[in-house]
Amino acid sequence: MARIAYFGPEGTFTEQAARSLTGAGDELVPFETIQLALAAVRKGETEGACVPVENSVEGVVPATLDGLAEQEPLIAFAEALLPVHFSVLTRPGTTEIRTIASHPHALAQVRLWVEANLPGAKPVATSSTAAAAVAVQAGEFDAAVTAPVAVQHYPLEVRATEVADVRDARTRFLLVRRPHGPLPEPTGADRTSIVAAAANRTGALAELLTELAGRGINLTRLDARPARTYGEYRFFIDFEGHVAEPRIGDVLAALRRRCRDVRFLGSHPRADGVRATIEPSAGNADFVDAADWVAAVRRGEQA
Numbered sequence: 131m132a133r134i135a136y137f138g139p140e141g142t143f144t145e146q147a148a149r150s151l152t153g154a155g156d157e158l159v160p161f162e163t164i165q166l167a168l169a170a171v172r173k174g175e176t177e178g179a180c181v182p183v184e185n186s187v188e189g190v191v192p193a194t195l196d197g198l199a200e201q202e203p204l205i206a207f208a209e210a211l212l213p214v215h216f217s218v219l220t221r222p223g224t225t226e227i228r229t230i231a232s233h234p235h236a237l238a239q240v241r242l243w244v245e246a247n248l249p250g251a252k253p254v255a256t257s258s259t260a261a262a263a264v265a266v267q268a269g270e271f272d273a274a275v276t277a278p279v280a281v282q283h284y285p286l287e288v289r290a291t292e293v294a295d296v297r298d299a300r301t302r303f304l305l306v307r308r309p310h311g312p313l314p315e316p317t318g319a320d321r322t323s324i325v326a327a328a329a330n331r332t333g334a335l336a337e338l339l340t341e342l343a344g345r346g347i348n349l350t351r352l353d354a355r356p357a358r359t360y361g362e363y364r365f366f367i368d369f370e371g372h373v374a375e376p377r378i379g380d381v382l383a384a385l386r387r388r389c390r391d392v393r394f395l396g397s398h399p400r401a402d403g404v405r406a407t408i409e410p411s412a413g414n415a416d417f418v419d420a421a422d423w424v425a426a427v428r429r430g431e432q433a
């Protein structure tokens with residue numbers, strides 16, 4: 131049985147993701163912010179933490195990216211991909227909706243629906259979708275935009291379901307832990323994540339990407355975030371493959387040489403099961419064969 135922190139309170143999308151990534155015997159512990167959930171696993175209060183990382187409409191979750199790039203290293207060892215549509219909840223008997231509260235990512239994904247269905251309602255940001263439900267229950271706001279499961283946790287009335295301006299929106303969540311013990315086994319459908327601080331000079335980012343492109347490695351995400359000093363950036367790069375594979379080990383070694391700083395954020399199976407694209411002459415067997423050939427040349431066996 132493991133204790134797993136998650137971005138709560140109860141009834142968030144992240145709780146749903148955490149449930150899908152853990153077993154029935156595991157204990158899920160809610161934290162009010164992403165930073166607190168990550169701090170819990172860093173301090174060893176929990177064995178893991180589940181946090182959202184990116185959304186197909188709103189993009190990255192900055193608190194998660196910055197939280198993984200800074201302080202003691204954490205490793206993502208599993209991910210979940212959830213379809214995201216919302217419910218609108220009010221206190222029973224509410225007739226007029228003047229304020230509508232939610233996590234900023236949720237508000238951004240229902241803006242058109244609110245304009246069309248609740249004209250004049252003022253959006254108010256809360257720390258999470260479930261925190262909005264708590265605030266509505268306490269009478270602070272009139273309506274909350276929540277995960278469909280939130281109504282099972284809070285005594286509120288469902289005013290609308292399946293609310294989403296963009297159909298098929300998805301959010302990806304990570305289960306992270308401190309770097310100890312073995313990594314998940316490679317499956318052929320894996321994702322590796324790093325954060326790199328490239329030198330501040332012409333072509334530095336292009337050089338990093340060329341290392342990946344030259345080995346036929348397909349990127350799945352590239353984001354830049356400020357490195358806390360004005361004008362300096364960190365690059366978050368996700369790509370297909372697992373560090374256990376020779377072709378991925380080879381590119382990580384090259385990135386380590388080229389970057390001022392590179393942090394490994396994990397290799398784990400992709401939630402969507404998409405298998406890695408392998409370009410001609412860039413498969414693992416090609417890398418092993420090439421390394422064997424060099425070793426043979428060094429032994430003087432091949433001239």
Ligand SMILES: O=C(O)C(=O)Cc1ccccc1
Pocket residue numbers: 137141142143144145182185214233235236257258259260277301
């Ligand atoms: O607030 C939540 O429920 C979260 O888990 C974060 C979030 C917010 C909006 C869409 C997906 C995840």
